[in-house]
Amino acid sequence: MSLVKLFWVPPAVKILDNMSGHSKWSTIKHQKAIEDSKRSSVFTKIAKKIHIAVKKGGSGDVDSNPYLRACVDEARSVNMPRENIQRAIDKASGVGSDSVVEEVVYEAYGPYGVGILITAVTDNRNRTSGEVKSVLDKHSAKLGGPGSVSYMKSISPLPKVSVYESDKKQITNLIDLLSELDDVVEVWSNLD
Numbered sequence: 001m002s003l004v005k006l007f008w009v010p011p012a013v014k015i016l017d018n019m020s021g022h023s024k025w026s027t028i029k030h031q032k033a034i035e036d037s038k039r040s041s042v043f044t045k046i047a048k049k050i051h052i053a054v055k056k057g058g059s060g061d062v063d064s065n066p067y068l069r070a071c072v073d074e075a076r077s078v079n080m081p082r083e084n085i086q087r088a089i090d091k092a093s094g095v096g097s098d099s100v101v102e103e104v105v106y107e108a109y110g111p112y113g114v115g116i117l118i119t120a121v122t123d124n125r126n127r128t129s130g131e132v133k134s135v136l137d138k139h140s141a142k143l144g145g146p147g148s149v150s151y152m153k154s155i156s157p158l159p160k161v162s163v164y165e166s167d168k169k170q171i172t173n174l175i176d177l178l179s180e181l182d183d184v185v186e187v188w189s190n191l192d
Contacts, residue, residue, distance in 0.1 A: 039078075041182075048073045048121040048185045049089035054092035054101055106132050107149035110141040110189070114161045114171050115149035118178055119186040128183045135181065139174040154189055160192035 018067040035074055050071045057065030062072055068089070075085050089099065104125060106118040136143060163171065171191055178187045 018156040043080050050088040051092040051121050060089045060093040107144040108141050110171055112163045115190045117149050117188040122183040131181050135177050160190050162192040
């Protein structure tokens with residue numbers, strides 16, 4: 001007895017040889033996501049600078065507050081939408097907002113005795129403190145007490161710390177990591 005095939009099965013054929021496995025839209029979508037992520041972090045930092053400027057200048061009026069004027073100009077230079085600028089000003093002024101956002105300054109000593117001032121704007125001091133301490137600990141830096149680094153800004157000439165080029169990279173890496181934290185607005189150091 002012989003077995004008879006009941007169904008005809010076509011041989012396997014590769015239908016489309018020239019497809020690369022992804023579409024152009026997929027590539028555009030991923031590139032756009034990366035750009036949007038970078039823009040949002042820049043917008044967040046500028047919004048926090050606007051918050052500091054409103055508190056420092058005492059008003060949310062751009063014409064009467066020079067600090068705010070400078071921040072708004074910076075926001076416009078990176079194409080931040082007007083709605084986002086106005087929302088940041090309103091939040092800092094306390095219009096329609098329940099959360100309390102405050103400015104916090106951390107003073108630290110990095111490797112080789114480099115003084116570092118870290119200015120942050122946060123609604124949660126504990127979270128920001130933990131993030132800053134974590135980055136400092138990983139790079140053998142320590143938090144200092146109030147006034148331990150800030151006094152250097154009032155001394156003339158400013159005391160600078162000089163280190164070898166190989167060691168300078170370690171310190172600049174620490175400063176870059178601190179600058180990338182969400183709540184951190186400004187990082188200052190006396191590195192030469």
